[in-house]
Amino acid sequence: MGIRIKGLRPDTHMAEDQIHIPVMLDRTIELLGPALEKPGAVLVDATLGMAGHAEAFLERFPGLVLVGLDRDQDALEIAGRRLERFGERAHLVHTVYDELEAALESLGIGEVAGILFDLGVSSLQLDRVERGFSYSQDAPLDMRMDAGSELTAEKILAEYSEAELRRIFWEYGDERLAPRFARKIVERRSSRPFHRSSDLVEVIAAATPAAAQRKGHPAKRVFQALRIEVNQELAVLERAIPAAIRSLSVGGRIVVLAYQSLEDRLVKRVFAVGSTSSAPAGLPVELPEHRPELSLLVRGAERASATEQATNPRSVPVRLRAAERLRSAA
Numbered sequence: 001m002g003i004r005i006k007g008l009r010p011d012t013h014m015a016e017d018q019i020h021i022p023v024m025l026d027r028t029i030e031l032l033g034p035a036l037e038k039p040g041a042v043l044v045d046a047t048l049g050m051a052g053h054a055e056a057f058l059e060r061f062p063g064l065v066l067v068g069l070d071r072d073q074d075a076l077e078i079a080g081r082r083l084e085r086f087g088e089r090a091h092l093v094h095t096v097y098d099e100l101e102a103a104l105e106s107l108g109i110g111e112v113a114g115i116l117f118d119l120g121v122s123s124l125q126l127d128r129v130e131r132g133f134s135y136s137q138d139a140p141l142d143m144r145m146d147a148g149s150e151l152t153a154e155k156i157l158a159e160y161s162e163a164e165l166r167r168i169f170w171e172y173g174d175e176r177l178a179p180r181f182a183r184k185i186v187e188r189r190s191s192r193p194f195h196r197s198s199d200l201v202e203v204i205a206a207a208t209p210a211a212a213q214r215k216g217h218p219a220k221r222v223f224q225a226l227r228i229e230v231n232q233e234l235a236v237l238e239r240a241i242p243a244a245i246r247s248l249s250v251g252g253r254i255v256v257l258a259y260q261s262l263e264d265r266l267v268k269r270v271f272a273v274g275s276t277s278s279a280p281a282g283l284p285v286e287l288p289e290h291r292p293e294l295s296l297l298v299r300g301a302e303r304a305s306a307t308e309q310a311t312n313p314r315s316v317p318v319r320l321r322a323a324e325r326l327r328s329a330a
């Protein structure tokens, strides 16, 4: 059945299950599945979105209890409708995912059997023009995933120093022209503040040499960088992955789908530390507290199959990493 979602472009009328095709769904089920077979097993979907993954897991594992987190109230509203039929098996919590342990505590849940992170923005967020995530449509410079938080892209463009702007474009956007863009933004805001995404696109386009214009949209990386800064995505993820591992029972499994290299590198680092023995070199026996806490379930990072990439463009950049908890903390 078709539904109309508040705030979407008026011409956007889609079936709820078409809004966001879950990425690498079969593979996430295959990897998390062995931990979820026991009745009453709890899966945390830390990035519930429109519950594409969550719904598939609840269907597939009839004894499963799901805890779905999202910082976006609109996503939770849609997910809530989609998961209504599962009744008490689905608990939805409005929170930022680094608060995962507090969310579980509020539900009286200790350890969990599985955790899924499907990072980044959802198709719903990209489609909601007024959120300002897209450089291709004019909108206020907002970019907040949680409409209740304070920092917006407009505030960053008005208040950050040239050096701070340069740093975020460079670090979070991998933008070679970061110094030039930061300088032009500071020049322009002294006479005309930035309010709309088109104001920013105009300045970036004018500052981009013709040769660089040919390599995709010039504003793409700047928009990505602003979104990461507005939502503090890396700082939050850096706290969230260790918190997630702490919440896993022994034998519990975690899967992370990352769509850009900074996030993937962060996940890789935490998993690498967790899967390495901390025994000092030269000790004749490895003490239990030095044994690795994690075992990696895939070698390196897995990509979506060619078929999936051809049918779901969102899956093209994805990197999947997965691990199992081997022992409790020392």
Ligand SMILES: C[S@@+](CC[C@H](N)C(=O)[O-])C[C@H]1O[C@@H](n2cnc3c(N)ncnc32)[C@H](O)[C@@H]1O
Binding pocket: 020, 021, 022, 023, 046, 047, 048, 049, 050, 051, 052, 053, 054, 069, 070, 071, 072, 075, 095, 096, 097, 098, 118, 119, 120, 121, 122, 123, 145, 236
């Ligand atoms: C890619 S979508 C998830 C899509 C979902 N797997 C599905 O199949 O429908 C990512 C979701 O994570 C949420 N999100 C991103 N960062 C978050 C954070 N730090 N805390 C909680 N939710 C977050 C976004 O609001 C978005 O709804």
